[in-house]
Amino acid sequence: MNRRAISTIAVVISAAAAGLLAAALLTSWIVVDVRTTGTDAVKLKLPVPLPLIRAATAFIPKEKLGAVKLPPELKENRELILRSLRALLDAPDGAFVRVRSDEAKVLIEKKDRTLHVRVEAEDGRVHCAIPIKGMIKALERWDWEHVDPRLATRILASARRGPLVTVDQPDAHVAVSVW
Amino acid sequence: MKKILSLTAALVLAAGALFAGEPTHWLNVHVNSTEDHAKVEVRLPMNLVLTVLDAVKTDQIRAGKIRLDLPNAQLDWPKLLKAIQDAPDAQFVTVKSDDADVVVSKKAGTVLIQVQEKTDDKAHVEVQVPANLLNALTVDDENRLDLKALIASLQATSIGDIVRVTAPDADVRVWVD
Numbered sequence: 001m002n003r004r005a006i007s008t009i010a011v012v013i014s015a016a017a018a019g020l021l022a023a024a025l026l027t028s029w030i031v032v033d034v035r036t037t038g039t040d041a042v043k044l045k046l047p048v049p050l051p052l053i054r055a056a057t058a059f060i061p062k063e064k065l066g067a068v069k070l071p072p073e074l075k076e077n078r079e080l081i082l083r084s085l086r087a088l089l090d091a092p093d094g095a096f097v098r099v100r101s102d103e104a105k106v107l108i109e110k111k112d113r114t115l116h117v118r119v120e121a122e123d124g125r126v127h128c129a130i131p132i133k134g135m136i137k138a139l140e141r142w143d144w145e146h147v148d149p150r151l152a153t154r155i156l157a158s159a160r161r162g163p164l165v166t167v168d169q170p171d172a173h174v175a176v177s178v179w
Numbered sequence: 180m181k182k183i184l185s186l187t188a189a190l191v192l193a194a195g196a197l198f199a200g201e202p203t204h205w206l207n208v209h210v211n212s213t214e215d216h217a218k219v220e221v222r223l224p225m226n227l228v229l230t231v232l233d234a235v236k237t238d239q240i241r242a243g244k245i246r247l248d249l250p251n252a253q254l255d256w257p258k259l260l261k262a263i264q265d266a267p268d269a270q271f272v273t274v275k276s277d278d279a280d281v282v283v284s285k286k287a288g289t290v291l292i293q294v295q296e297k298t299d300d301k302a303h304v305e306v307q308v309p310a311n312l313l314n315a316l317t318v319d320d321e322n323r324l325d326l327k328a329l330i331a332s333l334q335a336t337s338i339g340d341i342v343r344v345t346a347p348d349a350d351v352r353v354w355v356d
Contacts, residue, residue, distance in 0.1 A: 079234060080234040084227075094205075094222060096222060097222075
């Protein structure tokens with residue numbers, strides 16, 4: 001093999017590597033982090049590219065999803081929910097609901113077009129960050145009658161980079177983040 | 180250069196002042212339950228409340244109007260509200276019964292409704308309504324109160340306490356800021 005051929009192969013490999021790297025950097029990754037304690041402790045950090053999740057959900061048989069019919073009240077309240085979410089998107093940032101009791105603390109606040117729900121109880125803490133705009137867009141495209149995994153992937157795709165759901169318990173930590 | 184910078188700064192400030200919307204009014208509801216030691220604080224922008232209210236469709240609430248549970252009530256609402264609005268500062272309704280004492284009075288442009296329960300919770304309820312807000316209080320022939328118009332008016336005119344309830348098991352405060 002002459003020198004020119006070797007350099008061509010090197011260029012092609014470098015370009016492919018650069019392309020893969022660029023694609024990886026441009027693609028959103030969903031990182032699932034699970035850590036448990038005890039005798040059967042688990043430590044798992046699984047980064048999955050979002051397009052792969054989308055592709056995987058496409059293989060779920062439609063008849064299986066169609067079998068689960070959601071209550072009709074949900075579709076009846078479609079406009080109420082969407083209009084409320086649109087109004088929420090336009091509303092200024094702030095803490096909208098705070099509940100403090102002997103059992104738990106709950107905080108619902110809007111910050112940077114994201115709705116944060118935080119629950120602190122004796123046996124654990126939960127935090128959800130819901131991208132409001134992405135939620136609206138996903139709900140607008142949903143039929144409101146059947147379970148559709150694309151609803152979740154569309155919301156995930158619109159989420160800002162950072163933690164989406166975090167559950168902390170004395171013996172377990174589960175986090176789903178977007179990177 | 181300095182002139183251009185000052186001119187730009189002036190233009191930016193002027194544009195900011197021109198496009199700045201009205202300050203957001205917030206509806207606050209605080210519930211302090213002494214029974215289960217729970218404290219609930221809700222603080223919502225009025226625009227959000229209005230939008231949600233307009234979209235709600237139930238038997239009781241529809242198109243921003245709430246059906247009042249007043250069986251057989253034949254009240255001339257506009258006349259009644261106008262009379263209250265035009266009345267001078269005074270204590271003009273006092274009802275004393277075994278169940279509760281009710282006092283309706285007007286003071287410094289505010290209509291004050293005080294209810295002291297004598298049975299059950301022995302709750303004390305105070306409702307404060309700015310008199311100019313009575314213009315926005317409309318009840319149609321089917322005894323439906325236009326809640327949307329009332330809240331819209333609240334957003335435009337009123338800041339301060341609206342409802343205070345003091346009961347042995349819970350305190351409630353509703354106000355706008």
